[in-house]
Amino acid sequence: MHSTVIVGAGPAGLTAAYELTRRGLSCEIFEADGVVGGISRTEEREGWRFDIGGHRFFTKVPRVERFWDEVLGEEDFLLRPRMSRIYYNGRFFDYPLKASNALKNLGLVESLRCVGSYAWTRIRPPADQSTFEGWVAARFGWRLYGIFFKTYTEKVWGVPATEIQADWAAQRIKNLSLGKAIINALLPNRNQKEITSLIEEFRYPKLGPGMMWEACAAKIGEQGVPLHLSTRVEHIRRDSGTLVVTVRSSDGTREIRCHDLISSMPMNALIQALGPGVPGIVIEAAAKLKYRDFLTVALVVPERFSFPDNWIYIHSPEVRLGRVQNYGSWSPFLVQEGRTCLGLEYFVNEGDDLWERSDEDLVRFGTAELEKLGLVTPGAAQQGYVVRMPKAYPVYDADYADSVETIRKYLDAEWPEIHPVGRNGMHRYNNQDHSMLTAMLAAENIAEGAGHDIWEVNVESEYHEERRVSGSGTGRAAPVFASSGR
Numbered sequence: 001m002h003s004t005v006i007v008g009a010g011p012a013g014l015t016a017a018y019e020l021t022r023r024g025l026s027c028e029i030f031e032a033d034g035v036v037g038g039i040s041r042t043e044e045r046e047g048w049r050f051d052i053g054g055h056r057f058f059t060k061v062p063r064v065e066r067f068w069d070e071v072l073g074e075e076d077f078l079l080r081p082r083m084s085r086i087y088y089n090g091r092f093f094d095y096p097l098k099a100s101n102a103l104k105n106l107g108l109v110e111s112l113r114c115v116g117s118y119a120w121t122r123i124r125p126p127a128d129q130s131t132f133e134g135w136v137a138a139r140f141g142w143r144l145y146g147i148f149f150k151t152y153t154e155k156v157w158g159v160p161a162t163e164i165q166a167d168w169a170a171q172r173i174k175n176l177s178l179g180k181a182i183i184n185a186l187l188p189n190r191n192q193k194e195i196t197s198l199i200e201e202f203r204y205p206k207l208g209p210g211m212m213w214e215a216c217a218a219k220i221g222e223q224g225v226p227l228h229l230s231t232r233v234e235h236i237r238r239d240s241g242t243l244v245v246t247v248r249s250s251d252g253t254r255e256i257r258c259h260d261l262i263s264s265m266p267m268n269a270l271i272q273a274l275g276p277g278v279p280g281i282v283i284e285a286a287a288k289l290k291y292r293d294f295l296t297v298a299l300v301v302p303e304r305f306s307f308p309d310n311w312i313y314i315h316s317p318e319v320r321l322g323r324v325q326n327y328g329s330w331s332p333f334l335v336q337e338g339r340t341c342l343g344l345e346y347f348v349n350e351g352d353d354l355w356e357r358s359d360e361d362l363v364r365f366g367t368a369e370l371e372k373l374g375l376v377t378p379g380a381a382q383q384g385y386v387v388r389m390p391k392a393y394p395v396y397d398a399d400y401a402d403s404v405e406t407i408r409k410y411l412d413a414e415w416p417e418i419h420p421v422g423r424n425g426m427h428r429y430n431n432q433d434h435s436m437l438t439a440m441l442a443a444e445n446i447a448e449g450a451g452h453d454i455w456e457v458n459v460e461s462e463y464h465e466e467r468r469v470s471g472s473g474t475g476r477a478a479p480v481f482a483s484s485g486r
Helices: 011-022 062-071 099-106 108-123 132-140 142-157 166-172 178-186 210-222 267-273 280-288 359-373 400-414 422-426 432-448
Strands: 004-007 027-030 042-045 048-051 077-081 084-088 091-094 196-198 201-205 232-239 242-249 252-258 260-263 291-302 311-314 323-326 339-348 383-394 418-420 466-468
Touching: 004 011, 004 252, 011 027, 011 062, 011 210, 011 260, 011 422, 011 432, 042 210, 042 383, 048 291, 048 339, 048 383, 062 210, 062 432, 084 142, 091 099, 099 108, 099 142, 108 132, 108 142, 132 142, 132 166, 142 311, 142 339, 201 210, 232 267, 242 260, 260 432, 267 280, 267 400, 267 418, 267 422, 280 400, 291 359, 339 359, 359 383, 383 422, 400 418, 418 422, 418 432, 422 432
Parallel strands: 004 027, 004 260, 084 311, 260 418
Antiparallel strands: 042 048, 077 201, 084 091, 196 466, 232 242, 242 252, 291 339, 291 383, 311 323, 323 339
């Protein structure tokens, strides 16, 4: 019997196995997918490599940095420049927004309209500023809100901006207003104490983030840790003081006994696996948890259609495309000589019209959208691939906080040997390093009885990729949706 079963071989699950093994404890890993890495994996098709969503290796957690250095050698990391822009109406806008750049690109007439709209909101502010729409419009005016905030936000989360609470805007937009932005643009030596900047460069495994997790899986395998891919956890029960975990693979089902279970599986799936003895209020809470799914259409194009950005945000409302990555800007080892690969990112719900289209249709659809935007010329796309990623983003709707708290209290009281970790395991919008840290602390709780509260991870005052100049930072949470009243 292994002391711990680990569900999931993403960053959290593999980190947990690495840390337990370091402490001399045995464990066994079960992963429902056919590859390791979770959303941090790297897909490979015919020599092209795709990062799913973009993963910058930057952290404020020293032990996570040390972990990365233990798993990969210095020669396997590249130091890459950080650059992202917004594409709207055929022009590129700096991100984060800079007033001088934004107003110049919008042109004199539209700029005057935007400034006038902002002035009007000073006189007649939106009545309801509890929503994303009202909060942003009050600080930038209705016209800039419509151009730079409304369309992209609704693409990502799939609901009207009026259903997203202001909490997220306050965290992500860094307490900025158009007035402050204009003052800082015109008088750059004033009010600098309020400015924070994003990191300018980051480390990146030369073969993509999956290189990290493939190497980690190999290292724990050398220590004798069994890792089972394409194997799903179906049921968890308690018998004679131990947990009994039922797993299913192509070879059928089997049972594994263990003392502890570290779970990075979706929280609602964990509750389903605990069986009919779960109280109705907990089952109801799990059923309310929602996810946003993700798909990438990767198009191979001549190198002349490359761009320096890691990704470009697409704010143009006439297309469904949300973001475009240039994999060659992440690492030259992801692409091939004379060509690059552009990753067209769509935020979807599993089962909707885009999700259900064939790969061939999606390649045609994505190609047409990229041509419509003018980012490539007709006929430039030479080949394409599609990658689907279910449950990529936990949705923070009006019910999520109460639902997570209900499940958390139930697990603490009735299943103390189960340790939720990671983004989906905790239904928390963690970055890779935060997911890793939850696993590290869970391993210490199991091995040493450390008593860490892993729910405190990522409850911080600064945005993950923000570098403070002075003044206060900002949190990093997904948006909270307001009640729709339906």
